[in-house]
Amino acid sequence: MARSRRRKEEDRIEALVKGVFGLLVLIALAGGGVVGFDERLIALLFLTLFIVIGIAAIIGIIFVIRKTNWSLFPPKQNTFIQIVERRPEVPFVWTESEIQNHLAQIDWYQFEKFCSTLLEAEGFEVERKGGASADGGVDLIATKNQTQTLIQCKHWKSWKVREPVIRELLGSMVDFQVQKGAIFFSGESTEPANEFASKHGIGMVNGQALSERAFKALPEETLNRILKCEEHHCPKCESAMVWRTGDFKPFWGCSQFPKCRGVLKHSGPR
Numbered sequence: 170m171a172r173s174r175r176r177k178e179e180d181r182i183e184a185l186v187k188g189v190f191g192l193l194v195l196i197a198l199a200g201g202g203v204v205g206f207d208e209r210l211i212a213l214l215f216l217t218l219f220i221v222i223g224i225a226a227i228i229g230i231i232f233v234i235r236k237t238n239w240s241l242f243p244p245k246q247n248t249f250i251q252i253v254e255r256r257p258e259v260p261f262v263w264t265e266s267e268i269q270n271h272l273a274q275i276d277w278y279q280f281e282k283f284c285s286t287l288l289e290a291e292g293f294e295v296e297r298k299g300g301a302s303a304d305g306g307v308d309l310i311a312t313k314n315q316t317q318t319l320i321q322c323k324h325w326k327s328w329k330v331r332e333p334v335i336r337e338l339l340g341s342m343v344d345f346q347v348q349k350g351a352i353f354f355s356g357e358s359t360e361p362a363n364e365f366a367s368k369h370g371i372g373m374v375n376g377q378a379l380s381e382r383a384f385k386a387l388p389e390e391t392l393n394r395i396l397k398c399e400e401h402h403c404p405k406c407e408s409a410m411v412w413r414t415g416d417f418k419p420f421w422g423c424s425q426f427p428k429c430r431g432v433l434k435h436s437g438p439r
Contacts, residue, residue, distance in 0.1 A: 263392050268380040271396035272355050273326065276421075276433060278402065280324035281308055283395050284353045287379065288320075290386040306341040317347045323354040330358035330373070335366045342371075353379060405431035 261267075272280065285295045293311040309320040321338045323330055330352055342350045351372035352358075358373055366373050374382075383392065401410040403423040410421040410433055423431035 263384065263389055265377075265380045265384045268383050268392065268396065269376050272376050272380065275324075275396060275398075276401055277322070277324035278433060279395065279398065280355060281322045283383075284320065284322050284379070285309055286391060286395060287383050287386060290391070291382070293318075306337040307345070310345075310347075316349065317345070318349040318351060319345060319347050320351050320353055323352060323356075325354060325356045327356075329356060330354050330362050332359070332362045332365050335362055335369070335371055338371060339369055355379075401433055403429060403431035403433070405429055 272283070275283070281297070285297055288295050288309065288311045293313045296310040296312075298307045298310060306321060307319050308322040311318045311320055319338060319342055321334065321341075323334065334352065338350050338352060342348070349370065349372075351374055352366065353374045355376040358375065363373055387395075401421050402408065403410055403425070406423065406425060406429045408423055408425045408429060408431075410431075411424045413420055413422045421433035423429040425431075
């Protein structure tokens with residue numbers, strides 16, 4: 170097989186040489202006939218040989234340039250050195266707007282703990298009544314100077330606080346025999362709810378007002394611990410929550426399952 174291929178290549182080369190030689194003979198004859206044929210043929214042979222040598226030399230130079238990665242026209246060296254000033258990273262600083270943004274990202278249980286911590290920083294004694302169990306319309310009972318205030322926490326993003334929420338808290342105030350009440354909420358409230366709350370002396374404290382108060386009352390360490398916390402805690406036993414997936418909708422479940430069956434419904438960032 171290899172011998173047959175070699176033979177075919179030799180035949181092609183031989184045919185090419187004969188063809189070139191024949192072409193030179195025809196050119197020599199066309200240049201002046203038989204007279205002076207030998208001289209013209211020799212001159213054409215030398216000219217052809219010179220052309221072949223020139224082409225081979227050019228191919229060799231190109232091959233050397235590619236192998237050595239050398240250029241006939243090297244790029245000009247840029248003598249100008251650009252000095253880029255690296256700006257130092259700006260450290261994170263808590264502001265009222267940053268506090269409000271983080272309030273929208275935490276879960277409802279963290280929001281309840283945030284409200285409790287804020288009240289304690291403001292001098293209140295706080296009793297937490299909320300969590301996963303039914304709270305009867307009361308999440309926190311804040312006491313200061315022997316005066317109690319019932320507080321309902323609403324961490325709503327898309328829902329607005331409406332009049333029924335105020336009525337529920339008003340009923341709890343009657344039941345607990347407490348004169349003061351307030352709604353702490355992260356989102357918005359309707360105008361009828363605001364009017365009804367004002368009529369009965371119930372405070373409406375939205376996310377902006379909470380952020381302003383927290384900015385004044387809470388130190389940076391406390392804000393980091395509550396608002397930058399990446400962990401979630403069980404509203405029943407305070408154990409760490411575990412992100413559970415499967416054939417059902419993913420949710421936060423208590424790490425102490427089945428001893429504790431606490432579940433945290435939270436649609437925000439994990």
